[in-house]
Amino acid sequence: MTDQNAVDVAELTKTFGGIHAVEKVSLKVPIGQRRALLGPNGAGKTTLFNCITGSMRPSAGRIFLFGKDVTEMPEHHRTAMGIGRTYQITNVFLKLSVIENVLLAVQGTTRQKWIPYRSVESFPESLARATEELERVGLANRASVSVRYLSYGERRQLELALALASRPRVLLLDEPASGLSPAERQRIAGIIAQLPRHITLILIEHDMSVALGLADQIAVLHRGRVILEGTPDEIRANPEVREVYLGKV
Amino acid sequence: MGRRGWLVLGITVALALLAPQVLGTFWISLVIQVLVFGLLALSVDLLLGHTGIFPLGHAAFFALAAYTTAILQVRYAQPTLLAAPAGLGAAVILALVYGLAVRTSGVYFILVTMAMGHIVWGAAVTWASFTNGDNGIGNVPFPALGSLAIRNLSSYYYLVLAVVLACALAYRKLTRSPFGLTLRGIRESGSRMHALGYNVGAHRYAAFVLSGSLAGLAGVLYIYFNRFVSPPTASLHVSVEAALMVIVGGTGTVIGPFIGSAIILVLRNYVSAYLVNWMTIMGVVFIATVLWAPDGVLGLMRRLRAQLRMSPARSESPMVVAGEGKDTP
Numbered sequence: 001m002t003d004q005n006a007v008d009v010a011e012l013t014k015t016f017g018g019i020h021a022v023e024k025v026s027l028k029v030p031i032g033q034r035r036a037l038l039g040p041n042g043a044g045k046t047t048l049f050n051c052i053t054g055s056m057r058p059s060a061g062r063i064f065l066f067g068k069d070v071t072e073m074p075e076h077h078r079t080a081m082g083i084g085r086t087y088q089i090t091n092v093f094l095k096l097s098v099i100e101n102v103l104l105a106v107q108g109t110t111r112q113k114w115i116p117y118r119s120v121e122s123f124p125e126s127l128a129r130a131t132e133e134l135e136r137v138g139l140a141n142r143a144s145v146s147v148r149y150l151s152y153g154e155r156r157q158l159e160l161a162l163a164l165a166s167r168p169r170v171l172l173l174d175e176p177a178s179g180l181s182p183a184e185r186q187r188i189a190g191i192i193a194q195l196p197r198h199i200t201l202i203l204i205e206h207d208m209s210v211a212l213g214l215a216d217q218i219a220v221l222h223r224g225r226v227i228l229e230g231t232p233d234e235i236r237a238n239p240e241v242r243e244v245y246l247g248k249v
Numbered sequence: 250m251g252r253r254g255w256l257v258l259g260i261t262v263a264l265a266l267l268a269p270q271v272l273g274t275f276w277i278s279l280v281i282q283v284l285v286f287g288l289l290a291l292s293v294d295l296l297l298g299h300t301g302i303f304p305l306g307h308a309a310f311f312a313l314a315a316y317t318t319a320i321l322q323v324r325y326a327q328p329t330l331l332a333a334p335a336g337l338g339a340a341v342i343l344a345l346v347y348g349l350a351v352r353t354s355g356v357y358f359i360l361v362t363m364a365m366g367h368i369v370w371g372a373a374v375t376w377a378s379f380t381n382g383d384n385g386i387g388n389v390p391f392p393a394l395g396s397l398a399i400r401n402l403s404s405y406y407y408l409v410l411a412v413v414l415a416c417a418l419a420y421r422k423l424t425r426s427p428f429g430l431t432l433r434g435i436r437e438s439g440s441r442m443h444a445l446g447y448n449v450g451a452h453r454y455a456a457f458v459l460s461g462s463l464a465g466l467a468g469v470l471y472i473y474f475n476r477f478v479s480p481p482t483a484s485l486h487v488s489v490e491a492a493l494m495v496i497v498g499g500t501g502t503v504i505g506p507f508i509g510s511a512i513i514l515v516l517r518n519y520v521s522a523y524l525v526n527w528m529t530i531m532g533v534v535f536i537a538t539v540l541w542a543p544d545g546v547l548g549l550m551r552r553l554r555a556q557l558r559m560s561p562a563r564s565e566s567p568m569v570v571a572g573e574g575k576d577t578p
Contacts, residue, residue, distance in 0.1 A: 053444060079446035091444075093437035096430075104434040107427050108445035113452075116428040123427070166445055 005064065006031045006170045006200035007052060012061035014047050021047040023224035024061070029170075029217075031066075034201040036215035038208075038235070043221040045204045046088060049172050052202075053085045054078045065170070080109050084168025088175045088204070090155045092147055092162065099143040101158060102130035105165035133165040137191055153184045160191060170200045177210055185210060212236060265410055269403035277406050278474075279518060283511045284413045285471045289487075290494035290506030291420060292463035297492065298500030299424060300456045301436030302351070303359050305488050306366025309347070310340040310461040312483030313369055314468030319386040319478050320379070329392040333469050340465020343369075344458045351453040354439075363485060370483040385479025392473050399473075409470050416463065421503045423459075432456050433501075464491075493531070497538050499545030508546050 009027040013020065022044040029035045037045045050056035052063055054075030062071050065081055073081075093101050106126045107113045121127070134140040137157040142150065147158065160176055176192065177185040189210045195201070205211035211218070212232040220228040220241055228241060235241055269277055289311055296304045318336030321327040327335075350361045373380045380386070391399040392408070399405045423429050431452055434442050439449050472478055481487075490513065498509025516534065520527040542549040 055440065055443065074448075075443045076446045076448050079444060085444055087441075091438055091441045093434055093441070095437055096433060100430060100433075103427075104430060104442070105445050107431075108442075108447055112427050113431045113447065114428055114455075116423045116426045118427070119422070119425045120427055120430055162441070162445065 004030050006033070006066060007202065008064035008067070009048070009052065010062045010064070012048070012051060012063065013059045014044070014051055014056065015059045020224045022051065022058075025221070025224070025226055027219060027226065029200055029202060031169075031200055032197055034203065034214055034216045036203045036205060036211040036218045037221060038205075038211060038218060038241070039221035042223075044224040045221055046174055048221070049085065049174055049202075049204065053083055053172060076108075079166060079168075082167075082169030083172070084163040084166050084170070085172040086159045086163045086174055086176055088178060090152075090159050092155060092158050094147050097144050097146055098134065098139055098150070098158060099127070099130055101147060102133050102161055102165050103127070105162040106130050106133075109166050130165060133161045136164065137161045138187070153180055156180060156184070156188065157191075160188065164195075168199065170202070171195070173201065173203045173205075175204050175206060177205065177207055189214060262414070266407075269406055274402060277402055279514060281402075281406055281409050281474050283507065283514050284409050285467055285474060286491065286494065286514065287507035287510035288413050288416060288467040288470065289464050289491045290498070290510050291417070291503070292460045292467065293491045294495045294500055294502075294506050295420070295424075295432075295456055295460040295463070297495050298502070298505075299429065299432040299436060300453055302354060302453065303492070304350075304362045304457075304460070305359050305485070305492060306347070306362035306364070307461070307464045307491055308483050308485065308487035309366040309369035310343055310464035311468035311471065311487065311491075312373065312478065313343050314340040314465035315472040315475075315478040315482055316373065316380060316386065318469050318472045319389045322389050323386055328394075329473075330394060333392060333473075336469040336472070337462065337465050340468060341458070341462045344461025344465070347461060348454045348457040351450060351457050363488070366483070366485060366488050370480055370485070373480040373483045380480075383480060385477055387477040389472055389476040389478075402474075405474060409474065412466070412470060416466065417503050417507075420463075424503070428452075428455075490531075493535055495545075497534065497545055499547030502547055505545055505547045512546065 005028045007027070007029040009025060012022055012025045014022040025044070025048060027048075037048070039045055047056065051058045054070070054073060058071065062069055064070065065078065065083065068081070070078055070081070093104065096104075100120075103120060103126055106129050112123060112126065131140060131143065134143055137160050139154060139157050139161060142154065147155065150158065156176065156179070160173075163171060163173070173192065177188045180188065185207060192201070192203070192214055201214070203211065203214060205214075212235070215232055218230060218232055218235045219226050220235065228235070228238060230238070268280060272280070289307065293304060293307050296302050314336035317339040318332045321332035321335055322329070347362070347365045350358060350365060353361050374382060391405055393399065399408060431442070431447060434447070435449055435452060442449050471482075494509035494513050495506050496509070497512055498507065499505030513531070513534070516530060517527060520530045524530065538545065544551070
């Protein structure tokens, strides 16, 4: 039987010391859905991401990717299965050039990464794909620049390009627009909106207009628990969300 | 490499080929040492400059290879054809075992590799029945392949030059390959590399084994030159000096470790003639490097050149164009 869920999180708990960062969270994201996670700081959104991608082991609960139990699977194997992510705090390769950054993402899921006797330039297909990804995020003209010299906004674009370059089937975006100016936010939101629909998206975003505009379905987290799930309209109308997320007025 | 690069390389090789005709024994010995320890430093730089982990035990591979070759040549009278590959093989095996160190990182990696280096040193000192203890093993002959034998220092110099040059070119190829790029990615962000599908530990292990093997090769070249090996060759001192060469010369390049090797060995040879405690001078050199040339001599030269090129009128944008942002030579 094929599982229609790209990501299925069952009763997931992650504790740090005595603190429950994530507590018995269950979440099913069907293939092709765009899901936004909302919640104030410390709600456990990024911890949930880290457990799904495999950079953290959950304390309890199971995680399924396309119906396969990946709870014990190392992070890089999950990437090979089609999971991709971005980071809230930009995590790129600062002393490498922009194109080298994306090349690393392109070759990450191939055997090519082990080849020691041919130059990077001798793989035109990889270069073409990397350039394609840079065009998608609008960084093609910066390809040979060292990332150190990119602006913060450009780094956020690169952050997205890295995640896309490994051709994920499930893409987890951790506040892709954080710290950006309104114009830059619109640009990032535009890039995300134009992604092919077969990519399942899970998005953490504090900017309500960005999140509600992109998502099909929304889950609201608070203190490590999912307190509400619904469509953007339902969420918008819900008084509890307004209180938890936007603060009491 | 651009046209100028090949030209510089050509001139360097031509000078290197002529060297024995011009230089006396003292200088040829010094040049051989620069090449051999430069190769050792190059092996350190694969980890330090490219992978971003700081090994402080590479004397272990260097000395184990030297000891293995020396013992086979001298005590068991084995030919070079067996003794030299055996020396290299011993270093490879040791690197396969010591590679476990990559499970740690940061300061723990430094400490673990240091301890691993100490094990070899300890064995060299205490297992006297096999290693001759502090007396070491001497009278290693020049290498010979049947009737094809090296008979003097300048012939051996050519052999060392050929091996080191071949290694440097292969190394350059490796660092520009997808594998080399992977190592630099790990240096910049291991967590991101994991998320992009890399088994970071496996790549670091591969780099460690390669690096240890290269250090072993340097050890084999060393023993046929020095013709004598004793515990100080395996000491922490050698590991530190190799790392120092990389830092002084400049990390992440092919030529940097050799420049560092030349600076340190020339200094040592000159300064030790006037000062008993030449280590003090080494300390000063190291502090000066860290303070004023953190990217080593190469980085300093690159910076000065950039300053010269950039006239005050257009010095506003720190734009870097293709190539300069990369950390490969």
